[in-house]
Amino acid sequence: MVEKTKTTKAQLNYLHIAPRKARLVADSIKGKHIIEAESILVYSPNRAAKPILKLLRSAIANATNNSKLNKEKLVISSITVDEGPMLKRWLPRAMGRATPIHKKTSHIKIILEEKEGDFRRYKSPQAKVTKSEKSLVKTKENKKNEKSEIKKQNFSKVDESQKKSLKGISKKIFRRKEIS
Template identity: 45%
Template sequence: MGRRKREMAQRLKEEKRSKVTASLRNHRISARKTRLVADLVRGKEVNKALAILKFTPNASAAYIEKLLVSAINNWEQKNPDKALDDVTLYIKSIQVGEAGMLKRIQPAPQGRAHRIRKRMSHITLELGEKINN
């Protein structure tokens, strides 16, 4: 491997190591409904986002709140030398994608059947930090 490729690989490895994420796979609520809640907290500071999620009545809000707490704990694990008070964490990105589908049958009139699609979603949350002075 050449010098430039090795340096680039090293840089990418460092970026990946410093990135703080948490993900929830096969979440049993559709991506469309979950995106509504995710849009409320995207780009917000962590404390404000937790307050918003606590008082949001949607079912997805509780799952995203739990995911956010997990991401904060991941940040604390990766940065034992930094105090949470010295750094302002914010939601750098939150992505909601479609997952698999559970397909069920709903009996219909005259011997027919309609398909019910129980949709699922994947949620990925990434935190960023702003240093307080």
């Protein structure tokens, strides 16, 4: 007997972005875990990323609320970008001519699937800290504190005459544009 996989889907129709441009973003998240796909879409500079992110979040909500699927196990099994109806307009040009403008639309369909397995990319190893390492960390912190105190003392010792000489240095530096 064939075992059915648990899937859920969401669809976005009549998106006013060309399918070719939307496919660039869609292909970047195909087959990825939803958390990874979401992070890709959030930081993607493409205009199609925002509506696809909204669609992905809608599909996740469908999976958790309607299908009662586990959010940690969801993977994008397929995402398809199809061509929607094209709005045809005309742009007037020189000498009485006109050129056509095709305003393309897209239909995007996303299917999420629940898969078994651990999808965490990096497992954080639990390192054991020995007493010698703890003492090293404390000595480093003490040295940093001492250095910061020495710097504070040095800055407080600067006299009025030294402050004036520091201001004079800025006049000697070449600047292409004069600051007024």
